[in-house]
Structure formats: C-alpha cells, structure tokens
Amino acid sequence: MEEIIKLQGVSQHYTLGGSTVKALDEVDLGIISGELTALIGPSGSGKSTLLNVTGGLIKPTMGDVTIKESKMTDLSENGMCLFRRDNIGFIFQSFNLNPTLTALENVMMPLIYARVASHKRKDMASHALKLVGLDDRKDHKPGELSGGQQQRVSIARALVNNPEIVLCDEPTGNLDSDTGREILELITRMNRESKVTFIIVTHDINVANICDRIVTLKDGKIMKDERKGKNE
Numbered sequence: 740m741e742e743i744i745k746l747q748g749v750s751q752h753y754t755l756g757g758s759t760v761k762a763l764d765e766v767d768l769g770i771i772s773g774e775l776t777a778l779i780g781p782s783g784s785g786k787s788t789l790l791n792v793t794g795g796l797i798k799p800t801m802g803d804v805t806i807k808e809s810k811m812t813d814l815s816e817n818g819m820c821l822f823r824r825d826n827i828g829f830i831f832q833s834f835n836l837n838p839t840l841t842a843l844e845n846v847m848m849p850l851i852y853a854r855v856a857s858h859k860r861k862d863m864a865s866h867a868l869k870l871v872g873l874d875d876r877k878d879h880k881p882g883e884l885s886g887g888q889q890q891r892v893s894i895a896r897a898l899v900n901n902p903e904i905v906l907c908d909e910p911t912g913n914l915d916s917d918t919g920r921e922i923l924e925l926i927t928r929m930n931r932e933s934k935v936t937f938i939i940v941t942h943d944i945n946v947a948n949i950c951d952r953i954v955t956l957k958d959g960k961i962m963k964d965e966r967k968g969k970n971e
C-alpha cells in the first residue's frame with residue numbers, strides 16, 4: 740500500500756504570553772493512497788493543525804511533511820502554494836464560497852489559478868457541478884442555495900482540478916443530520932469512484948465510522964490508530 744502522505748516527527752508549537760502550547764507533538768503518520776481517514780479527538784487536540792500542516796497551510800515548527808515524494812517542508816511559500824493548487828483540494832465547515840460569484844464561477848476559481856484555458860473552464864466546472872447533483876443550480880449565488888447545496892458546490896470546487904488529495908475540516912459540522920448524511924454519501928462516492936485520498940477532521944462519530952481508518956489525537960499526539968477490521 741502506497742503512502743501518499745508522510746508526516747515524520749511533526750511538531751507545531753505556539754507561544755502566547757510566555758507559555759507554549761504543543762498543538763502537535765512529534766507526530767508520525769502515513770496516509771495510504773485512496774483511503775478515507777478520519778481525524779478525531781477532543782477540542783484542542785490538534786486535529787485542524789494536523790490538517791493545515793498536511794495541506795501546507797502551516798509550516799510546522801519541526802519535522803517533515805512529504806507528499807508524493809515532494810518534501811513540503813523544504814518548499815518556499817510560493818512553492819507550497821503551487822503544490823497545493825495542483826495536488827490538494829480543501830473542504831471547510833463554513834463552505835468558504837465567494838458570495839458574489841455564482842456556483843459555476845466559484846467552481847471555476849481553482850481553474851483560473853491553475854491557468855486552465857478559459858474555454859475549458861466552464862465545461863470542467865459544469866461537469867463537477869453535475870457530479871455533485873447541482874447542474875440545475877449553476878447560476879445561483881451561495882445566498883440562494885441551502886447549506887447542503889453550498890457544501891456540494893465546495894465539494895465540486897475541491898474536486899474540479901482532479902486533485903489526488905482532499906482535506907476536509909468538519910465538512911458536515913454546519914449541516915443538519917440528514918443533509919450531513921447526504922454530503923457524507925457524496926464524499927464516499929467520490930472516494931470510491933475517483934480513488935481520491937480523503938482526510939476528514941470530524942467530531943461526528945457517524946462520519947468517522949464510514950472511514951477506512953480512524954486516527955485519534957489527544958494533546959497533539961496520536962493516541963489511537965484504528966483500521967476497519969484491525970486495530971493498531
């Protein structure tokens with residue numbers, strides 16, 4: 740099984756008012772290509788920090804993050820930005836859509852950054868919206884969509900550039916339980932059909948239970964690492 744993401748001795752420390760918080764404390768973690776991994780743990784245990792370090796949004800205080808043979812921790816800010824653009828999609832709890840753009844325009848944004856030719860962008864974004872069942876809402880702005888529909892748009896945006904990795908921070912956190920279940924079904928379908936590697940930060944045990952692997956953090960350390968049918 741190929742490890743697409745490797746964290747080795749990763750620590751993230753924050754110093755505020757003379758005291759230091761170890762948000763991550765020498766974490767070693769390998770993520771298998773094509774798997775759905777849940778990151779769970781109490782509030783403040785370091786889940787979002789781990790996701791942000793993995794996605795190159797934060798450079799850790801110590802340790803190495805390697806994705807597909809590229810050592811992220813050796814890249815410049817600009818190098819990390821380009822790497823993220825080409826390899827990683829993000830899905831957030833609060834959707835993070837641009838309220839002034841239509842669903843189609845929101846999904847086209849990553850393609851503009853990736854300098855995809857303009858005549859291709861519309862087709863690619865329309866296709867991504869169709870995959871998430873929103874082809875009839877492409878001209879709606881986020882304020883004209885339900886929470887579940889907005890999250891579908893953000894999933895389409897995360898997947899439009901065919902990234903190998905998608906990082907999700909509480910993707911169902913702002914949704915009612917039925918809508919959350921629909922979004923979860925969509926994520927699992929995308930994972931099965933496209934073999935995209937997903938890491939999902941969640942408080943929701945229903946989300947964790949559909950994953951291939953559940954990694955539990957506590958005080959910035961991995962406390963438990965369970966795989967379906969096999970505990971480690």
Ligand SMILES: Nc1ncnc2c1ncn2[C@@H]1O[C@H](COP(=O)(O)OP(=O)(O)OP(=O)(O)O)[C@@H](O)[C@H]1O
Pocket residue numbers: 753754755760761762780781782783784785786787788789
């Ligand atoms: N920018 C920051 N500056 C200072 N401390 C921070 C910063 N970001 C996170 N922390 C601290 O690091 C620790 C881990 O935070 P993190 O957000 O990763 O936890 P979490 O498990 O995702 O929490 P939650 O489930 O509540 O979202 C917390 O104690 C938090 O207060």
